[in-house]
Amino acid sequence: MAEIFLTGATGFVGRHLVPALLCEGHRLRCLARSAEKAKLLRALGCEVVLGDLRDLSSDPSPLTPLPRRGEGPRGAEVVIHLAGVHQGSPALIRRTNVEGTAQLVQIAQAQGVKKILYLSTVTAANRPAWPYAHSVWLAEQIIRQSALRFTILRCSVIVGPGDTFLGGILHMARHWPVVPIVGSGQTRFQPISVHDVVRCILRAISSDRYDNRVLTIGGPEMLSYEQIVTAALAALRIDKRVIHLPRRTTRLCVRALERLGVRTPFVPGYFLSHDHVASSVTLIEDEFGLRPQRLQEVLAAIIAGGVARPQRNLYC
Numbered sequence: 001m002a003e004i005f006l007t008g009a010t011g012f013v014g015r016h017l018v019p020a021l022l023c024e025g026h027r028l029r030c031l032a033r034s035a036e037k038a039k040l041l042r043a044l045g046c047e048v049v050l051g052d053l054r055d056l057s058s059d060p061s062p063l064t065p066l067p068r069r070g071e072g073p074r075g076a077e078v079v080i081h082l083a084g085v086h087q088g089s090p091a092l093i094r095r096t097n098v099e100g101t102a103q104l105v106q107i108a109q110a111q112g113v114k115k116i117l118y119l120s121t122v123t124a125a126n127r128p129a130w131p132y133a134h135s136v137w138l139a140e141q142i143i144r145q146s147a148l149r150f151t152i153l154r155c156s157v158i159v160g161p162g163d164t165f166l167g168g169i170l171h172m173a174r175h176w177p178v179v180p181i182v183g184s185g186q187t188r189f190q191p192i193s194v195h196d197v198v199r200c201i202l203r204a205i206s207s208d209r210y211d212n213r214v215l216t217i218g219g220p221e222m223l224s225y226e227q228i229v230t231a232a233l234a235a236l237r238i239d240k241r242v243i244h245l246p247r248r249t250t251r252l253c254v255r256a257l258e259r260l261g262v263r264t265p266f267v268p269g270y271f272l273s274h275d276h277v278a279s280s281v282t283l284i285e286d287e288f289g290l291r292p293q294r295l296q297e298v299l300a301a302i303i304a305g306g307v308a309r310p311q312r313n314l315y316c
């Protein structure tokens with residue numbers, strides 16, 4: 001059982017991770033940005049620090065709660081860092097993902113934290129043209145150069161109930177007259193179930209075997225975007241036409257509509273320009289001793305729970 005400070009508790013992965021950490025007996029102090037979300041976390045049994053990753057220094061000791069009656073102060077031993085943004089201006093992405101991480105690491109070191117786990121992406125790279133991938137790479141460098149023990153989990157796209165990637169495809173497959181694929185549809189993914197990511201995080205924080213390592217994890221299948229769309233249609237038992245939209249023209253149209261104040265479900269970006277694959281499909285089995293869920297199992301779980309309508313989430 002550890003004292004854990006968690007950022008990103010209210011996001012897709014965080015919402016799955018919080019109950020799992022509590023269930024294992026860990027004590028959780030979470031960063032939350034709104035009183036409403038803080039209330040939900042408190043109801044689950046977490047302590048909450050209201051604040052923003054970009055301005056953590058406004059709280060004198062965000063990682064150390066006030067002592068309870070009869071107890072000494074209980075500083076966090078482990079930081080699990082999930083908070084981040086992947087959309088928005090390059091300045092927002094940098095302030096949140098890079099400067100926010102730098103501030104968190106500085107405070108963690110000053111407050112005697114032993115270890116940090118950072119959820120990164122397989123697309124992280126020293127590639128300034130893609131602000132998100134570059135920001136995550138820079139955040140990784142900050143963590144690696146710190147005095148903290150670290151585990152960095154670089155994930156392919158994470159899927160499961162509440163995700164926007166598969167959720168978006170399923171929503172489109174159900175409700176749109178045709179299913180558009182922007183570009184060739186040949187970008188490769190290795191979708192990993194959020195359930196498996198949570199299990200990897202639980203193991204990584206409870207053993208020093210994972211200390212000072214960067215582990216790249218993905219699910220058991222390497223699939224093109226088009227294969228994922230086909231699998232989603234099959235899981236829904238829907239026979240619908242799939243059409244390919246030229247990427248350049250789609251992006252031009254989306255940008256033109258945005259300038260006119262019209263929001264579309266498409267987000268221009270680099271997401272579909274690069275493969276999202278981990279180096280080895282067996283790493284999860286070899287390193288974590290887990291049998292990762294296949295896409296079909298994840299699709300079945302999402303469909304059984306009801307597909308929510310995701311926000312703007314179709315990349316082009």
Ligand SMILES: NC(=O)c1ccc[n+]([C@@H]2O[C@H](COP(=O)([O-])OP(=O)(O)OC[C@H]3O[C@@H](n4cnc5c(N)ncnc54)[C@H](OP(=O)(O)O)[C@@H]3O)[C@@H](O)[C@H]2O)c1
Pocket residue numbers: 007008009010011012013014031032033034037051052053054082083084085086096100119120121122154155156157158159
């Ligand atoms: N999902 C994937 O496929 C995937 C794949 C690889 C890596 N990752 C990385 O894994 C992490 C978690 O992913 P996710 O899918 O759970 O992301 P998500 O659903 O977008 O959630 C992001 C979380 O970060 C919080 N956050 C954003 N800006 C913040 C700020 N300035 N201060 C404090 N909190 C802030 C959000 O809080 P609010 O609720 O207040 O917005 C939310 O809790 C992210 O860093 C992401 O880059 C995700």
